[in-house]
Amino acid sequence: MNIHEYQAKDLLDQYKVAVPRGISACNEAEIDSAIKSLNSSDLLVVKAQIHAGGRGKGTFTDGYQGGVKLCDSPSKAKETALRMLGNDLVTKQTGPQGRKVQTLYFTEACDIDHEYYLALLLDRESAKTVIIASTEGGVDIETVAENTPEKIIRVSIDADLGLKPHHCRSIAFKLGFSGAQIKEFSVILNGLYKLFTEKNAEMVEINPLVSDKKGSLIALDAKVSFDGNALYKHPDIARLRDTNEEDPKEVEASQFNLNYIALEGNIACMVNGAGLAMATMDIIKSYGGEPANFLDVGGGATEEQVTAAFKIILSDPNVKGILVNIFGGIMQCDIIAKGIVSAAKNVSLSVPLVVRLEGTNVDAGKAILRESGLELSPADSLAEAAQIITDKVSK
Amino acid sequence: MSILVNKDTRLVVQGITGKAGTFHTQQCMDYGTQVIAGVTPGKGGQLWENSVPICNTVKESVSEYGANASVIYVPPPFAADSILESIEAEIPLIICITEGIPIRDMAEVRHALNKSTSKSRLIGPNCPGIITPGECKIGIMPGYIHKPGRVGVVSRSGTLTYEAVWQLTQSGLGQSTCIGIGGDPINGTSQKDAVQLFNEDPDTDAIIMIGEIGGNAEEEACKYIKEFVKKPIAGFIAGASAPKGRTMGHAGAIISESGGGTAEAKFEAMEDAGVKIALNPSKIADALMTCYSG
Numbered sequence: 001m002n003i004h005e006y007q008a009k010d011l012l013d014q015y016k017v018a019v020p021r022g023i024s025a026c027n028e029a030e031i032d033s034a035i036k037s038l039n040s041s042d043l044l045v046v047k048a049q050i051h052a053g054g055r056g057k058g059t060f061t062d063g064y065q066g067g068v069k070l071c072d073s074p075s076k077a078k079e080t081a082l083r084m085l086g087n088d089l090v091t092k093q094t095g096p097q098g099r100k101v102q103t104l105y106f107t108e109a110c111d112i113d114h115e116y117y118l119a120l121l122l123d124r125e126s127a128k129t130v131i132i133a134s135t136e137g138g139v140d141i142e143t144v145a146e147n148t149p150e151k152i153i154r155v156s157i158d159a160d161l162g163l164k165p166h167h168c169r170s171i172a173f174k175l176g177f178s179g180a181q182i183k184e185f186s187v188i189l190n191g192l193y194k195l196f197t198e199k200n201a202e203m204v205e206i207n208p209l210v211s212d213k214k215g216s217l218i219a220l221d222a223k224v225s226f227d228g229n230a231l232y233k234h235p236d237i238a239r240l241r242d243t244n245e246e247d248p249k250e251v252e253a254s255q256f257n258l259n260y261i262a263l264e265g266n267i268a269c270m271v272n273g274a275g276l277a278m279a280t281m282d283i284i285k286s287y288g289g290e291p292a293n294f295l296d297v298g299g300g301a302t303e304e305q306v307t308a309a310f311k312i313i314l315s316d317p318n319v320k321g322i323l324v325n326i327f328g329g330i331m332q333c334d335i336i337a338k339g340i341v342s343a344a345k346n347v348s349l350s351v352p353l354v355v356r357l358e359g360t361n362v363d364a365g366k367a368i369l370r371e372s373g374l375e376l377s378p379a380d381s382l383a384e385a386a387q388i389i390t391d392k393v394s395k
Numbered sequence: 396m397s398i399l400v401n402k403d404t405r406l407v408v409q410g411i412t413g414k415a416g417t418f419h420t421q422q423c424m425d426y427g428t429q430v431i432a433g434v435t436p437g438k439g440g441q442l443w444e445n446s447v448p449i450c451n452t453v454k455e456s457v458s459e460y461g462a463n464a465s466v467i468y469v470p471p472p473f474a475a476d477s478i479l480e481s482i483e484a485e486i487p488l489i490i491c492i493t494e495g496i497p498i499r500d501m502a503e504v505r506h507a508l509n510k511s512t513s514k515s516r517l518i519g520p521n522c523p524g525i526i527t528p529g530e531c532k533i534g535i536m537p538g539y540i541h542k543p544g545r546v547g548v549v550s551r552s553g554t555l556t557y558e559a560v561w562q563l564t565q566s567g568l569g570q571s572t573c574i575g576i577g578g579d580p581i582n583g584t585s586q587k588d589a590v591q592l593f594n595e596d597p598d599t600d601a602i603i604m605i606g607e608i609g610g611n612a613e614e615e616a617c618k619y620i621k622e623f624v625k626k627p628i629a630g631f632i633a634g635a636s637a638p639k640g641r642t643m644g645h646a647g648a649i650i651s652e653s654g655g656g657t658a659e660a661k662f663e664a665m666e667d668a669g670v671k672i673a674l675n676p677s678k679i680a681d682a683l684m685t686c687y688s689g
Contacts, residue, residue, distance in 0.1 A: 282658075
């Protein structure tokens with residue numbers, strides 16, 4: 001689960017990581033009060049809050065440039081904020097439709113001397129926490145890793161022992177810090193490590209971590225994401241979810257325990273099992289079609305879930321056909337078939353439907369579909385199903 | 396004709412009295428699996444369905460009933476602890492079906508498994524289980540799609556494995572053992588581990604490896620295959636059409652923003668290692684049959 005920068009900064013602050021003073025705002029009254037309480041006579045930064053990187057270089061759909069702006073007066077800050085609020089920001093991570101900016105974050109400006117990179121994540125191979133740091137911050141870290149791999153510092157932490165002072169010192173020296181900075185860096189890294197482990201974070205990324213003209217270290221930007229499977233342990237973190245940032249169809253699917261991801265194509269699919277669902281998308285593509293979604297109905301889908309799934313995939317106006325692919329294991333094909341029939345009748349289906357059933361009670365399942373009076377095309381194999389639906393949709 | 400499980404496997408079911416535990420225990424017993432005990436803390440001394448003794452702890456199932464494998468159907472918040480309990484009880488083979496375990500909990504489990512004192516192998520979590528057709532089924536896969544034979548199958552997926560197994564069975568190719576290693580980023584047995592077990596098993600003649608986008612488990616397996624595997628081997632990777640940065644159902648199935656873990660990279664590694672690649676998921680058995688006829 002992703003959170004906004006302002007939420008991440010609040011968390012960092014709780015963990016004693018130095019961040020610029022900042023206040024978030026969602027409407028004009030809050031904007032006024034935020035600017036007033038920051039009471040900054042000099043520069044103020046206005047930052048659009050969306051769950052996507054590349055905001056500074058982004059463009060709003062109405063042509064306005066930049067989702068992060070330095071403003072030299074309170075009136076300029078307000079003007080900028082009102083220009084961004086409710087506007088759709090397009091960045092390299094949002095897709096062409098962009099994301100609507102519903103929250104702004106005002107922070108004090110910082111007199112930057114140098115930008116560093118610092119992140120923590122869990123390495124799936126070693127199952128250890130890995131700290132990644134670099135003197136090359138403020139830019140895309142993947143580019144740094146590719147062009148100058150020697151500038152990436154990687155330290156993995158043994159879970160039994162945890163983060164030790166010598167880890168902090170050695171990274172600090174490699175980043176070129178000296179004197180008081182080493183202690184400051186240790187406080188920051190300890191705070192990040194504690195946040196990372198205590199709150200089941202997936203990733204904590206500070207890019208950039210900056211040293212200002214006085215030499216003080218401060219986290220200028222922050223990206224924190226959490227393990228969705230561990231949210232039950234942290235109701236305070238679960239509350240930070242912003243469903244405005246998610247596709248409404250995905251939000252609805254999650255309420256029915258369906259795993260749905262909206263895609264760009266026009267052939268919707270409904271499958272049991274994540275691997276088979278991906279494989280079904282792949283085969284649609286290999287027959288020249290484009291999948292409209294990923295949808296895993298899980299191992300024990302009920303009639304209610306199947307109906308909800310049909311409604312969700314049909315609410316996507318791009319959908320021109322549906323492929324249902326069920327390999328009934330423990331889940332029986334006749335029960336799935338009943339669900340499909342009832343759901344299809346319920347939602348008055350208007351696009352071609354191809355159903356491929358295999359597995360337990362497959363004959364009974366196919367009979368139910370045949371006798372339903374529904375206009376659907378049965379298929380005996382995955383390849384046949386993909387062939388039929390791509391043919392029908394391309395017509 | 397198998398690896399890891401056979402007709403002599405003595406299974407204890409952790410979470411036997413739950414809904415999933417009860418249903419699948421019955422299915423496994425019907426298949427012929429020897430379920431010798433169950434564990435539900437607080438219900439020790441009772442009988443499950445008037446037939447299987449329930450223990451309070453896994454240790455008790457080992458000392459009293461001689462369990463040598465455990466299967467876990469415990470809800471996600473308690474599943475990692477159940478695995479750790481089995482590791483402490485020195486159960487040689489632990490199969491965890493549970494989906495949705497926090498990754499940090501699994502990191503702890505991995506550390507426990509890696510300790511030199513550990514005597515356990517873990518399969519899963521978030522997996523369908525393991526089956527040696529005709530002898531022993533542990534997990535949630537439908538038994539009837541399998542057929543005894545000499546092809547070893549390893550996969551990160553559940554239903555996609557059924558798809559591949561069904562293709563094999565319909566083509567007349569039986570299986571020595573089928574292992575679902577699970578879709579989580581941190582798991583017990585890797586693709587490479589399973590391929591190695593099949594490679595060293597005299598009763599397995601050919602291998603199928605089914606992977607997914609995300610991580611580098613298939614690339615690691617391919618390094619081993621390139622050097623050591625002389626048996627015919629075919630494979631498929633699901634997720635070639637998946638977008639970057641979105642987790643496709645399995646917690647482990649994600650192409651990172653930097654582009655790591657793509658299907659292309661995995662297909663390339665497989666090609667380089669001499670694995671016959673199925674170009675689409677309906678051709679998995681066909682791909683094997685280009686180099687193996689049973």
